[in-house]
Amino acid sequence: MDIFEKVKEITVEQLGVEEDAVTMDASFINDLEADSLDIVELMMALEEEFDIEIPDEDAEKIATVSDAVEYIKDKQ
């Protein structure tokens, strides 16, 4: 499964949104209505899934699904 599909799966699970809503352009906060707790949980889930560490200062810059996918690509 590619990174986008995996991020999509985790986002759907964590935020309880429809799969179709999780596009590359979707903003976690504005489009997917994530609150601050959701974001923390999402980042922790991504850290676990991809076995990476996302420091707080990096997490702040991850606003959209594509930000997350790009970030994970760079880290791997």
Add this chain to the structure above:
Amino acid sequence: MEFQNKTVIVTGSTQGIGREIALKFGAEGANVVVNGIDIPLQKELAESACAEIRENGGKAEYMLCDVSKPEETDALIKFALEKFEKIDVIVNNAGITRDNLIMRMSESDWDSVLAVNLKGAFNVIKSAARTLTKQRSGVIINMASVSGVMGNAGQANYSASKAGLIGLTKSVAKELAARNIRCNAVAPGFIQTAMTDKLKEDIKETYLASIPLKRFGQVEDIANLVLFLAGDKAKYITGQVINVDGGLVM
């Protein structure tokens, strides 16, 4: 049996108020994780608490660990999940005293009381937070003290730790409310336990004179409130500090 199949962790439950809380949850059918620190006699006390819970129809397992150490609270939460699969109620009850007037209070007396009473609760909550937020349910109850509400000469460290627990309680209540997790504090007044038995007679007399109900509390007075707060009857109560003190603070 209100707490049938509910997992309840009670820190510092080998004796005193914590033990009574653990036993009462056990009697309501809960799966109880008993905890004490790993020093002589605690194992025997933990085993006897577990035995009593099982006799009364609950399930019980114990783990000795030091709540002031995050790696040990991580292990405690893992242990609870391995034994009972989920976590429904956490009672942060572990606490110590090192009383002295501030001019004679050593740095280590200050540090050790803050480490167990305040940081210990933080550690347990942090270790469990991910599990609770995923579950979308959970109840946290922190054992504060009237000493943390009104201050107490000779207890600068203890009252600071308990006042700190009240702030922790309110912040956690606000942070985790969106995940259906409630957090409250119970502030016991003068309760008859080994902790208060070691106070001098004249100090006890002074306290008694200021308690409107003119008697000291019993451990069950505290346990009764803890069970109420943990249950569905308290489902709309969060971020509160409730005194159980015979009217000492009002």
